[in-house]
Amino acid sequence: MNLYNADIGKEYIIREILTDDVELDQFLFSLGCYAGEPVTVVSRKKRSCTIAVKDARYCIDDQQARAIEV
Numbered sequence: 001m002n003l004y005n006a007d008i009g010k011e012y013i014i015r016e017i018l019t020d021d022v023e024l025d026q027f028l029f030s031l032g033c034y035a036g037e038p039v040t041v042v043s044r045k046k047r048s049c050t051i052a053v054k055d056a057r058y059c060i061d062d063q064q065a066r067a068i069e070v
Contacts, residue, residue, distance in 0.1 A: 003041060004049060004065035011040045012070035019067040031058050033068055 006012055014037050019025050032053040033039065042050040042057060049065045051058055 001070055002066045003039065003051065003068040003070055004044075004062055006041045006070055008041050008044060011038050013037070014039055015069045017067055018069055024064065024067060028060075028064060028068065031060075032056070039068070039070065 002018075003012070014033060014035055016035050017025055017028055017033065019028075028034075037053060040052040042052050044050075047062050048059055049062070051060060051065075
């Protein structure tokens with residue numbers, strides 16, 4: 001399941017990042033999104049998700065959320 005389809009408020013562990021885009025992969029890594037890291041979907045809007053990673057919250061678009069497998 002990807003992060004875009006994850007339940008709001010439930011903590012998940014990132015299994016892998018599925019993208020062929022090097023820039024997107026590096027961006028998600030800079031946010032702390034990499035395999036083994038816990039992540040929680042805080043809220044979801046039409047084309048974006050707010051996620052909590054480590055002690056920070058980030059707003060990512062639906063493409064980025066779909067690239068994160070949990």
